[in-house]
Amino acid sequence: MNQPALAGRTAVPFVDLGLSNEPIRAELLEAVAALVDSGAFVNGPPVAAFEQAFATYCRTADCVGLASGLDALRLALLAAGIQPGDEVIVPAQTFVATLEAVTQAGGKPVIAEIGELDYALDATAAEAAVTSRTAFLLPVHLYGQMADMHALRALADRRGLAIVEDACQAHGAERDGLRAGAAGLAGAFSFYPAKNLGAMGDAGALATDDEGLAATVRALREHGQRSKYRHDLEGYTARLDTIQAIVLELKLRLLDGWNEERRAAARFLSEALVGVGDLVLPAIAPGSNPVWHLYVVRTAEPESLASFLKEREVATGRHYPEPVHLARAYAGLGYAVGSFPVAERLARDGLSLPIFPGISESQLSAVVDAVRSYFDRGD
Template structure:
């Protein structure tokens, strides 16, 4: 039995009727940008995230960059980010002219270490980005308090955490604003690129919306009050996301069931990343640690089992950011051990059992 890393065909098969209807509706009314589905999705996703405002944008990277621009981060500023994250987090900081300041991660969850983040703060620091990696929230209470103590903006990078909670708080509801990605492989994924900013600050939401729409005035579309950009969630993607949003909690529950089976059936030497006390993760990825990753990966490939590594090179060691780098031992060690196993709401018990069977034979 071959097991794909992520089978988007199977995920979308269950939604075929809803997706066909979304396509037909948008084609029929013809409002491909700024159509009624965009506003409806923004309202429903804001409510889902337990915030008051949502602005749909072109992608998750744009969402981060637009938040930084909207709060005034720019040249001369530093932004604290975890080393264990996708490059987009640091790219957004560089795109506004600021400097990323990398911090280490916790050894059990591999999420931003609040103590390391505190050590990275100096007089240039303007913001702190907490990345909710693998579907689990960073320690938002400690990070939020740390940011408040130093007068910093606290931003959530929630690209991998649609619907996750920590101590009852939903991803997207903790910081000044949160960035979401709707890349097709996300828990809530579009049929192309898409993203959103959620916040409880109406002025910040208005600023993001203006910047994302060429800096236009809300009163006169022919007046460009600031230099903005083009970053809009299109109507078709909004319609697709609306169809999927109603099933997101159910799909996240399926992911939790898949992860529970992994934890029960994996060999002892294959250790899943820990779940923090009070966390309700949504398992965007099923990440384990092994001291013999190369051999294990070769065994999985030979058995036609999909796998990935998120991420093999920490951001502070990437050529694009090496000028900002320093030694961050926890992230560096984890980068050589982490392995992502197949994860999807459509993954069957038999497929999980097959993955675990192959893993048990990888070191015999």
């Protein structure tokens, strides 16, 4: 729940999960009690019920519940036939799980620059990175705004590539008539608790129209078996727990309303912060309808602003201060500082302000007032 304010200030947490958990509390407790009675903790009926509901939401034919967004990405690549050493083009700014999925599936991440407007994989940069070994494009709908999927699909068609979407931050986002998770061969989602649709623990899913791919992912998530104790593939333990499926199905009913609350909060911040200091506010690409998983501004000294806001009980985040091509884990890819200036600038200058369903106007005003106070110090 909301943290108490100090000295008359309105405290603003970065995320308040209590506000989204409270509406489902009574029904959830009743459903969990029924689960305890049934003992169907693994692959219980609520898993299939959620899969069907989320497929409908994503406008895809099928959905496979999984243990995390990383599992969804990794298993999608494996089920789509990635071969050792196949190149997968990924954006230069993303959470590291995007690259982990590629390397864990046996592929090689090839990094390409992001766009200035949407912070997503730039189609022109991606095309320049294509080689004879390229097999996949893996765009990321960063911060809740979709990449330009029409441009990327045209590139994929020209070069004979498959697209797996990293939609882990984009539940319900749309752009140019396309829905996140339904614009490629498959779309991976994370239900980490702070996501727009969050579980009460780790969880994920893969949405797809490809019946064969869905069947293979279902086998891979459970030791490679297509029927009990018949192991056609070398698989994993990557199932969606029944209890998380219960949580997600209840929350899914509220997701569109929560996304609208995020959009309203983003409008408030963008209108109130225009022209303040050196802030570069997040842009909305033409034809895009983001779901605002994060509201990321840019400023020359994000740590200084974050420290100032913290003193005023306003929490912030950094997403992500180390671009993936400069992470020690991926030093072997051979990229250096300066390789991707747009992504590096976003990593250096980005600061995430609070945004979540149920954030109040007084909390949003407190964020704005604190940011303005920071920049007014030099006047």
